[in-house]
Amino acid sequence: MSGSMDDRKAAILRAVVDEYVQLAEPVGSTHISRLSGINVSSATIRNEMNYLEQEGYLIQPHTSAGRIPTDKGYRYYVDTFVKDANNSDMPEIQSIEEFFTKAHGALAEMFSDTSRLLTNLTNYAAVVTGPDPETVRIRSVQLVSLGPKRILLLMVDSKGVVSKKSLEVQQEIDELELEKVSNFLTRNLRGSVVGSLSDLPLVENPQLDNLCELAFSMLKEFKSENSEVYIEGASKVANAFDAVDTVRKVLATLEQHFLVVTLIRDVLARGRNVGIGTELGIPPLAECSVVVSPYIVEGEQVGSIGLVGPTRMNYPKVLAAVNLVSTGLGKRLSEGRG
Amino acid sequence: MSGSMDDRKAAILRAVVDEYVQLAEPVGSTHISRLSGINVSSATIRNEMNYLEQEGYLIQPHTSAGRIPTDKGYRYYVDTFVKDANNSDMPEIQSIEEFFTKAHGALAEMFSDTSRLLTNLTNYAAVVTGPDPETVRIRSVQLVSLGPKRILLLMVDSKGVVSKKSLEVQQEIDELELEKVSNFLTRNLRGSVVGSLSDLPLVENPQLDNLCELAFSMLKEFKSENSEVYIEGASKVANAFDAVDTVRKVLATLEQHFLVVTLIRDVLARGRNVGIGTELGIPPLAECSVVVSPYIVEGEQVGSIGLVGPTRMNYPKVLAAVNLVSTGLGKRLSEGRG
DNA sequence: GTTAGCACTCACTAGAATAGAGTGCTATAA
DNA sequence: TTATAGCACTCTATTCTAGTGAGTGCTAAC
Structure with a gap:
């Protein structure tokens, strides 16, 4: 000894x-x-x-x-x-690459398909978080009439994600005016970071002041809402534990998307790719481990993918899978055939 | 005897x-x-x-x-x-009404919040299906540039739902042309039913033929994609059954959103509000019952809400809850303060 | 048509005995 | 000093046996 x-x-x-x-x-x-x-x-x-x-x-x-x-x-x-992930632990490497060469469709589908890919590879629950609002820039703003006094505000960002919000105005506004405001906002805000909108640009037409201001304040709200999460394979936690009580706790936690996003961020913030059991600081997940990896599009970190399974998991294999999928997703989004 | x-x-x-x-x-x-x-x-x-x-x-x-x-x-x-639902079975009736008077935000949030409301009321898994593409009309079509040869196609429908798809074109197209095509498509397709687009309208400028045609064929694809589903409270099936195996089967089924939508449609198509166990025709759900109700906006049926629980459920209470929530949602969307 | 009475079935529980896997310790061998 | 063989010990899991009790079906009486 x-x-x-x-x-x-x-x-x-x-x-x-x-x-x-x-x-x-x-x-x-x-x-x-x-x-x-x-x-x-x-x-x-x-x-x-x-x-x-x-x-x-x-x-x-x-x-x-x-x-x-x-x-x-x-x-x-x-x-x-398992400090450095080894691809030999992941024999399905070809099918992963194949997936990303064949993948197409809107970004939301891309994310949920990726999440599904990861859950199928590992047989655990997979998480993909969409673009972090801190790194995303406005590409276009559109106002569309939904009814006499209802307007839909659309924002397309640099990653192609569309955020929307409907709003109500005091007085009727015709399509032409909407178009004007849309163009004005798009011209002035294009390129701004969604997460840090602060000053309202100069308004050209005082008549449209109100609408402009309203739309602008709505845009700022996208900051907090914008973190989309795609969780697939939650049902697989029922395979991973045989105590039905544990299953219940874990599933309930996974349904709180905000918690899951925070969890993933925390692990990454500690400079780690793996969070184990009680390390996670979330009692219902005491028997779970989380494996995460950010994905990088055109040089900047956009979001991350993660995996939630039992602490008793095959770490080499899971780490390899998560790394392969995250680099695959990053490359795929960088090419941007979307 | x-x-x-x-x-x-x-x-x-x-x-x-x-x-x-x-x-x-x-x-x-x-x-x-x-x-x-x-x-x-x-x-x-x-x-x-x-x-x-x-x-x-x-x-x-x-x-x-x-x-x-x-x-x-x-x-x-x-x-x-329990042929006719009785509201006295649902003491939380006030909180339901309160929910709908306070509810606000985009349609997607509305649906998922409604789903969450229903799952909290009943402690079973709740499903809300978005507008059926058969009844939805086009309100606006927008093309937005995402990059040199990438374009984002946006469609806003009469219920305020936004569908999007990104597409790639052969040659670069400038913003002005995109705007032209957007306006053209919006003008000509406004009011068309999404589910039954068939003939391409006349094109004004042959130079934009390709883009127009491409966008039009994409629009048609929205027909099948468009049935959005919001499922909340899936974790609650872990409470409803104590056989972990049953939990697994049910959860896996709930993850196949398409199956769930079909299931709900089938029950309604048989003129029923309740589907029980093997009636559902889905082996993994043999121990489950489904309670459904369509919701009606401005006189027409838009989508439906449903509830999935064990056959051993409190039918009077659940039926009351589903009916109250569906009429609440219908009314709320008819007012359309969205 | 209804009910009291009764024999019977069968899951569930408790307790006792057994088997077996795995340990810690100690004395020996290298 | 380090590794190993041997052994007593511990504790779970399994199997068996009653024994208990809820609930039934049947029959005979009301």
Whole structure:
């Protein structure tokens, strides 16, 4: 029981994680000793496991059971053994590339299809977040009449995402005037970052002041609304856990899209690609891990994709999948055949 | 054991359903006999239950257990006792009305908020389908430049829903030309039903033929895409069943939005508001019932709302909730303060 | 037609015995 | 000093056996 983590201890920890992920049962010392690559007796492994348990990397469900990894154990495993994603862990690499060469359609479909791709690859719930409003610029503003005093405000941004909001005005406004205001707003706001609209540009026609101002204040609201999320494969959490109670908690959490977005941002903000169990700071997700990766379009980070599964997941494979899909999506959107 | 369904048998069937819905356990003859309203001995009830079982309205999980309703039993119950929804079954009626007076925002939000309202009222999964493309008319068509050869096609329909699709063209087209085509298409197609676009209107400028034709064919595709679905509260099916396997099947089905829309349409097409278990014709939903109601805007049916829960649900309450929410939504959209 | 009485069925529960996996410790071997 | 074989010990999971009780169907009496 030497006093620090050495290569052999790490190898044993790694083996425990690998076996537990595969078998879903506590793994014992004899099981490990029979694996190729580790050539010491089960007794020796027991000693090392004892250390690993004392240090909090492993835990025993009960006295006479094998060990399972703790969150700390998974963390060590991920940091040490899957630091750089390896595409050989993802045999479906061709089908991923094929997906992105064939993909077409509007951006929203693109995102939800990507989310579906990821959930199919991994069998866990997948998340794709749309463009972050902080990085998005206005491309066009349109006002469309919906009725006598109702107007629909449309904004198309630099990523091709359309935001809309309908609004009501005091007095009737004819199509021609709407067109004028549309053109005016488009001309003046084109290129502005949605997230940081502050000063109203000069108005040319005082008669349309009100409408212009109204539309402008509405545009500012898009800032907060704009973070779209595409979650697919939520049903798969029912496969990942056998406690129906856990399933319920996780599903309920996934339905709170805002929470999920925040979660993903937090993981990335900590400079990580993986968040494990209690690290996430969300009690209902204590048994879940999250794997995330931003995707980059034309050099700038636009959004991110993520995956939510049980802590007991195949990290090498999932990390490879998430990385492949995020770079695929980034490239695809950069080409922009959309 | 008289040979046909009489009032007493029906009353017993009703009691069995009511009690089973509440207790989630097979109900026995003694239990029923102790209920107020039925003043016969348990032996008599046993005789009647025997008949009800022979006729397929009830079933015994095993020999020495009470009875639970079959799908046929629920069907009789619904047709006979909850034919007309009664608002007294839905005490939250005020909060529903309040919701619709306060509701605001874009149509998409309106639908998803409505879906969330319904799921909160009933604790089951709620579905709201957007306007049916068959009844929707074009209000405006816009082409917006997204890049040198990429164009975004926007269509606003009579319900204020925006459909979009990006497309690629052979040669660069400047903003002025786009505006021309936009105006041309809007002028000529305004009022057309999206679901039945067939003949391309006359083109004024042969130079823009291609773009016009392309845009027109894209518009036709909106027909099939256009049925938006808003499903909320899917996580609640994890509460409704305790077999994790059932949860999995139901969730996976709910994720196939197309299937859900078809399901709702089918129930309505049969002239019903309720579809029960195997009636639905979808094996994974064999233990589910669906309660639906169309909502009507300015006199015409626009879409429908629905609810998916276990066959063992409180039909009076759920029917009341669905009806209240659908009329509320219809009224709200008719006022159209959107 | 209704009901009391009764024998019967069968899921569910508790308790006891058993088997087996896995551990920690100790003494020995390298 | 380090690794290993051996062994006693612990504790879950399984299997078995009653035993309990809810609920039924049937029959005979009202």
